[in-house]
Amino acid sequence: MKKGIELNQEFYNKVASLYKDEFDHIKYTKEDLDQHRVFEEYLIRHFYMSCLMRDWTLESKPERDNNYGNVLKEVKKYFNYDDKNLMKNKNFKALVPGTGCSRMTFELANRGFEVEANDFCFIYILTVDYLFNYSHKNEFQFCPSIHSFAHSYTESAVVKKYSFPDIDIRQELEKNEAKPITFIKGDFLLKYKGIKDKFDLIVTLFFIDVSKNIIEYVEIMHDLLKKGGVWVNLGCLDYFHSRYHNSIDLTWDELRQVIKNYDFEIKNEVTDFVPYGVKVGSMVSDSYGTVFFTAMKK
Numbered sequence: 001m002k003k004g005i006e007l008n009q010e011f012y013n014k015v016a017s018l019y020k021d022e023f024d025h026i027k028y029t030k031e032d033l034d035q036h037r038v039f040e041e042y043l044i045r046h047f048y049m050s051c052l053m054r055d056w057t058l059e060s061k062p063e064r065d066n067n068y069g070n071v072l073k074e075v076k077k078y079f080n081y082d083d084k085n086l087m088k089n090k091n092f093k094a095l096v097p098g099t100g101c102s103r104m105t106f107e108l109a110n111r112g113f114e115v116e117a118n119d120f121c122f123i124y125i126l127t128v129d130y131l132f133n134y135s136h137k138n139e140f141q142f143c144p145s146i147h148s149f150a151h152s153y154t155e156s157a158v159v160k161k162y163s164f165p166d167i168d169i170r171q172e173l174e175k176n177e178a179k180p181i182t183f184i185k186g187d188f189l190l191k192y193k194g195i196k197d198k199f200d201l202i203v204t205l206f207f208i209d210v211s212k213n214i215i216e217y218v219e220i221m222h223d224l225l226k227k228g229g230v231w232v233n234l235g236c237l238d239y240f241h242s243r244y245h246n247s248i249d250l251t252w253d254e255l256r257q258v259i260k261n262y263d264f265e266i267k268n269e270v271t272d273f274v275p276y277g278v279k280v281g282s283m284v285s286d287s288y289g290t291v292f293f294t295a296m297k298k
C-alpha cells in the first residue's frame, strides 16, 4: 500500500516540480490549504485517477475504443479526417470543454483538427501540460485503485500498478504533423460566454451536466459554433451541482427540446449504457446511461 501511494506521489511531484515557481508566490491560509486538501483528495480519489486510467493506459483501450471510437466515427461523418489534404487545407477548429486528461483532445489533434481544450481544474491542466510536452511512452506507473478496498475481489487488484501514458504523445503528434493544441484554464462559462462563430466542431464528453444552468451551456455551444458546425456529445445527466446548489436539471426529453429551440438540428441520437472508468478486478462495474447526440447549427 505504502509503495503504491509513493508511486502515485512520485508522479504528482514530477508534474508539480515543473510549475512550482508559478505558484510559490501565492500565500494560502491554513483554512485555504485544508479546504484544497479535502477537495483534492476527493477529486483525486473519485475522478482524477480513473480519468488518467481511462485515457492513458493500455488496459483501458477497450473502453476508449467503445466510447471515443463511436464519437470519432460520428465526427468523421462531417469531417473526413482520413483525407489529409482536406484537413491541412481547411483548418477545422475543434473545442473540447471539460477536457480532463485529454485523450479526445489528442485524438482530434492527431486527425488534423486545430484543437482548443478547456478545463477549470489545475490538476488536469498541469497533468496534461506535462503529458503533452514532456512525457514519453510508459514513463510512469501508478496505482489508481489504492485508495479503496471497497468492492474488491482481491488485494492484488487494489495494489495493481499500471503504466502510462500508453503511447509517446509528442512523437505521435509530430508524426501526424498535428497543429498546435491550446489549453485554456478556467471556468467554461467565463472563458467562452460571448464568443461567436469560432469553431467547426465541439466535442463534449461527460461534461454538459457539470453546469448549474444547462440551458446557458446550450446557448454558448450555439454561439461558439460556425453556421453548419457540429456539436457531438456523449455523457450522462448526473447534474453534479444539484447535490449542493440550485441547478437546472433537465430530462433528456426537455434538453433535446431546448437544443432544437436554439436552432440546432439533431442529426443523431443514441441513448445507451456505456462503460466509464471501469476498474479491473472490481465487484462493481461503472457504466452510465448516456445520451450520445450530434447537433448541427442551422
Ligand SMILES: C[S@@+](CC[C@H](N)C(=O)[O-])C[C@H]1O[C@@H](n2cnc3c(N)ncnc32)[C@H](O)[C@@H]1O
Residues within 6 Å of the ligand: 051, 054, 097, 098, 099, 100, 101, 118, 119, 120, 121, 124, 186, 187, 188, 189, 204, 205, 206, 207, 210
Ligand atoms: C466528468 S469529467 C469528464 C472529463 C473528460 N471529458 C472525460 O470524459 O474523461 C468533467 C470535467 O469537466 C471539468 N469541469 C467541470 N466544471 C467545469 C467548468 N465549469 N469549466 C471547465 N471545466 C469544468 C472537470 O474538471 C473535469 O475535467
